[in-house]
Amino acid sequence: MDMLIICNDVYICGVVGITDNNHKKGNNEFDPNAVNPDGTPLVRVRLPKKWNNEMFGSADLMMGANHIRVRCFDGVTRMGRIKGKIKKRVWIREGDTLIIVPWSFQDDKCDIIYRYLPPQVDWLRKNRYL
Numbered sequence: 001m002d003m004l005i006i007c008n009d010v011y012i013c014g015v016v017g018i019t020d021n022n023h024k025k026g027n028n029e030f031d032p033n034a035v036n037p038d039g040t041p042l043v044r045v046r047l048p049k050k051w052n053n054e055m056f057g058s059a060d061l062m063m064g065a066n067h068i069r070v071r072c073f074d075g076v077t078r079m080g081r082i083k084g085k086i087k088k089r090v091w092i093r094e095g096d097t098l099i100i101v102p103w104s105f106q107d108d109k110c111d112i113i114y115r116y117l118p119p120q121v122d123w124l125r126k127n128r129y130l
Contacts, residue, residue, distance in 0.1 A: 043123045046114055048099050054113070056130065057100040059092055068092060070100055070110060078102065078110040090115050097121050097130065 034042040048054035060077065061069040066087055070080035080100055082092060092098070092115050099114035116124065124130045 041119070043119050045116070045120045045123050046099070047129065052101065053104075054099050054101050057098045057110070057112075059094050059096045059098060062094060068112065070098065070112065072100060072102070072110070076102075076107070078108055080110050080112045082112050086113065086115070097124070 036042055048056060056073040057070040057078075057080070059068050059080075060071045063069060063079070066082040068080045068082065070078050072078055078100070080098070086092075092112065097116040097120075098112050099116075100110040100112055102110045121130070
C-alpha cells in the first residue's frame with residue numbers, strides 16, 4: 001500500500017483528505033463558549049450587505065402562508081416572503097429584527113433572508129446599527 005504523509009494529512013492510493021483529529025482548532029473555527037476580555041459572551045452578528053441591496057427590517061404582522069408585513073428601515077412597509085431556506089429552520093414572530101432584500105421589479109415586496117436573535121439585536125443597538 002502506498003502512503004504519503006504531509007502536514008497531518010494522509011493520502012492512501014487516491015483517497016484524499018483523511019486528517020488527524022489531534023491538532024488544535026484553527027483561528028477561523030467558532031467556539032460557542034468564547035468570552036470577551038471583560039467577561040461578556042462573544043456575539044457574532046451578520047450585517048446587511050449593501051452591495052446586495054440588503055437592509056434591516058422589523059416583522060410587523062403575520063399574514064399567513066409564509067408572508068409577513070415588514071416595516072423596513074428605509075420607511076417603506078413591504079410584504080415579506082420567508083425564503084424556503086429559513087422557513088424550515090427559523091421561526092419568525094412579530095417584532096423580530098430581520099435582514100430583507102427588496103424585489104427589483106416590485107418595490108412593495110421583499111424576501112426575508114435572516115432573523116436576529118435577542119443578544120444580536122442588543123449588540124446592534126449598542127453599536128448604533130439600529
